[in-house]
Amino acid sequence: MVYYKLNYERDGIELYFEGESPSDKLVYEMRKVKLLYNHKKDCWFTKQWNREGVEFIKNYCKEKEPQTTTTFESIPKKRYCYADTIANFKKEDEDSFMEKMKTNFKGYGLKLSDEQIDAWRDSYRVLEEISLDPNINIIFEYVLPYEGGRRPDTLLLSKERVVVLEFKMKKTAKQLEADIDQVSGYARDLIGYHYETREKEVTPILVLTQFKNLNEKINNVKCVSGDLLQNTLDNIYTENINSTSLEKWIKSKYEPLPTIIDAARIFYKNEELPNIRRVNSTCIPQALENLKELSDYARENKKHTIAFVTGVPGSGKTFLGLEYVYGMETNHAVYLSGNKALIDVLTDALKSKAFVKNLHKIIGQYIDDEADDFNNNVIVFDEGQRAWNKKQMFKRHRKNLSEPDVMIKLCEEHLNWCVLLILVGEGQEINTGENSGIKLWDEAIKKGTKDWEILCPPNLYSCFGDQTLIENIDNSSFNLTISLRSHLSGCVSDFVNYFIDGDMKNASKLSDNIFTKGYNMYCTRNLESAKSYCRKVYKDSNKKYGLIASSKDEILRNYGMNNSFNATKGYAKWFNSSSDDPNSCCALNKVLTEFGVQGLELDMPIIGWETDMIWKNNKWDISSWNQEGETYRRNAYRVLLTRGRDGFIVFVPNERKLDPVYDILKEVGVKELN
Incomplete structure (x- = not known):
């Protein structure tokens, strides 16, 4: 039985083969339209934005009525210690509340300290004295998905807003930077990543329970003493309060950007990434589609092509390159990097030397006439602006060639077609011999024996003025200007x-x-x-x-x-x-x-x-x-x-x-x- 499910929580579609296995040909076709296999759920998956993949699944299933699922893999257990309405919270005595907190905390796999227990009792006693609309929901110790156990102390939830409360048993208002930034970070991440919070106003509050007469705003955080918390909340909840679905909010999609190490682990396992709204809102999805179109063009017409993607630090160049290589339907794709730290870190994290290849070793093998088996038609050259010039190459290999010279010769001699993707970071040349930039690639192409065609963003046109530029594939997405590393744009x-x-x-x-x-x-x-x-x-x-x-x-x-x-x-x-x-x-x-x-x-x-x-x-x-x-x-x-x-x-x-x-x-x- 073959069927599909719409997974609303992950904004995707899942294809199931119950009681049968897809043929090798079907697997090839699924990978061609960028379906990814999920080992845990034993299904094939893609995001809704991948229209080609979605259409493939629906056509294959002959438009059977879809089943739906509301499971959310990042939340296999309760992600909170206590969650209910204020009305029911007010009915809880302290012992009953503490028992529920302790029981649910066991699911986190963390050691429960006496300090944590004291903090719960302290916050309970403060909130017990607070008067709030009974329709407001209250959540204690909500674990932010994918965030390694980070938990706001308390959340107050209504249709209109989320109030983030962080309690500290402090008797002084000195040295609060870490406490302020902690609660501010919770608010920032809920605003940026939590789907059901997107239309709500989020207010972070730091509560010093053992202090008196404090009511200040530092950065974007309200800092108040326990005795003035009621006044602060009264000033926040000045209008009619409408209830909202507690369950829906808790099970909401959460869309943080994984580190490059975490992303590499997911690519390597051939699993789908979490839905990443901030990536999808940049040029990266469009750039991937354009690179796929370039691959088809080069393969079908036996062309030697070279593409350049530029970007500010943290804009997702490495992410783009890895997804391009490991989303290809062919095994003849490779990610090359001369960044020893990146290679060492990813090799150790994945326990594999195959994921990212050492660029300098490939260069050395070619120079030593040992690259006869090189057959990677799709090649990503990481940090192309750091390619070695002739002087640096002569010092290492005694050859009067630059690294771009060698890569062009390698592709021409061993491949009947290729896409050579050069990732270019702006202002990141940090070592001797790395400062010649794009000029080296222009010179290497001119010395080549093939009719190379170039796809580059408009900001590089002047570097390749007399070269053959590909004009029938959109290049507007090849300059990544938005930083994804930080929680804001550029x-x-x-x-x-x-x-x-x-x-x-x-x-x-x-x-x-x-x-x-x-x-x-x-x-x-x-x-x-x-x-x-x-x-x-x-x-x-x-x-x-x-x-x-x-x-x-x-x-x-x-x-x-x-x-x-x-x-x-x-x-x-x-x-x-x-x-x-x-x-x-x-x-x-x-x-x-x-x-x-x-x-x-x-x-x-x-x-x-x-x-x-x-x-x-x-x-x-x-x-x-x-x-x-x-x-x-x-x-x-x-x-x-x-x-x-x-x-x-x-x-x-x-x-x-x-x-x-x-x-x-x-x-x-x-x-x-x-």
């Missing part, structure tokens, strides 16, 4: 670019909006304060935070950040180990440099500022022998400052020559961490 990338370029006036214009949207930018001269902040904000979650710094080590090692060459290795364990592992980034005892984090990401990096780039006479004074070296230093800090998903903390050592750096950070709106 504001963070723009801020960093202005800052690194010395345009402090324009940088300062962006900082307030960045903070308002929940992206936290701090600076401090106390490394322990930065560490304490991260441990507090990300307690009991699998969020990643760690120490990163410039590779030009001079003084940081004197302040607890050893960024010397020998001390900054071991990328894989740093990213992939659990937070309690001494090798983990979360242990905060080991540093990675720009070479270890480029192409990867953290939720909150602590960035050590070195003396290789100081602010002097209203401009950056950069330690370098030449202009090229200066560009590498600027780009190193550009990479470091754009690794964070939730924000960043800049640690500036207490050295006189770095005083102006600390001052200019505060001047452009980076807030001082107390």
